[in-house]
Amino acid sequence: MLKLSALDLVYPRSCFGCGLTCNQDEGFLCWECLAEVIFVKPPFCSLCGDPISGKIDHAYVCYFCTSLPRFFDKARSSILYDGILRKALQAFKYQAGLWLYHDLVSLIYACTTAQLNVDRIDMVTCVPLHARRRRKRGYNQSYLLAKGLSSKIDKPLKKNLLKRIRSTKSQTDLTARERITNLEAAFKAKKGACVKDQHILLVDDIMTTGVTVNECARTLKEAGASEVSVVTVARGSQRF
Ligand SMILES: [Zn+2]
Numbered sequence: 001m002l003k004l005s006a007l008d009l010v011y012p013r014s015c016f017g018c019g020l021t022c023n024q025d026e027g028f029l030c031w032e033c034l035a036e037v038i039f040v041k042p043p044f045c046s047l048c049g050d051p052i053s054g055k056i057d058h059a060y061v062c063y064f065c066t067s068l069p070r071f072f073d074k075a076r077s078s079i080l081y082d083g084i085l086r087k088a089l090q091a092f093k094y095q096a097g098l099w100l101y102h103d104l105v106s107l108i109y110a111c112t113t114a115q116l117n118v119d120r121i122d123m124v125t126c127v128p129l130h131a132r133r134r135r136k137r138g139y140n141q142s143y144l145l146a147k148g149l150s151s152k153i154d155k156p157l158k159k160n161l162l163k164r165i166r167s168t169k170s171q172t173d174l175t176a177r178e179r180i181t182n183l184e185a186a187f188k189a190k191k192g193a194c195v196k197d198q199h200i201l202l203v204d205d206i207m208t209t210g211v212t213v214n215e216c217a218r219t220l221k222e223a224g225a226s227e228v229s230v231v232t233v234a235r236g237s238q239r240f
Pocket residue numbers: 015016017018019020029030031032033034
């Protein structure tokens with residue numbers, strides 16, 4: 001996608017976070033700003049990967065995962081949705097900040113290789129946008145992340161497995177219960193999607209309550225997928 005060019009030598013790129021010169025080979029966040037990023041570290045829920053405060057040294061499943069049916073098998077996120085990465089993800093999603101692509105793909109790749117068993121994954125797909133919203137935005141940010149990740153882990157990208165059949169309200173200001181109702185029957189497996197007995201890695205930019213990825217996982221499982229793992233760049237804090 002974006003490449004370091006001779007122009008960078010003449011006009012050094014500045015860091016998206018602090019504005020100082022960015023000396024990385026690729027990417028728009030300097031080492032100092034990346035050092036401020038808070039990574040999702042254990043202990044976390046063994047199913048949804050939501051971080052838990054305090055010390056727990058045994059397998060733990062969070063309240064959300066025990067009280068709601070979960071259709072994905074494992075979900076993990078790289079960083080907390082906060083600080084400079086929150087701004088970067090918003091720019092990537094809403095302001096065509098596509099130059100942040102390398103930084104975000106690197107984060108999701110590191111999380112995937114550390115937390116998921118890549119050898120067992122058959123294919124990579126993304127959370128779809130409704131066609132109308134995709135046309136308006138011009139791109140699907142989750143598709144771009146899935147594309148970057150699939151080439152780094154060398155697994156096929158299947159962008160057309162799912163279709164959003166209902167345009168839904170933005171999930172941002174809704175509680176978990178409202179999110180579930182909002183997304184009911186919002187997705188459909190595309191006709192001819194060959195997912196039978198496949199382990200699918202589903203990619204999105206941010207996961208908060210997990211309702212969106214759960215609905216996608218439900219649809220993929222109903223279409224025959226044997227396993228659905230989820231990876232997102234960021235993890236927002238859950239709201240009831
Ligand atoms: Zn910086």
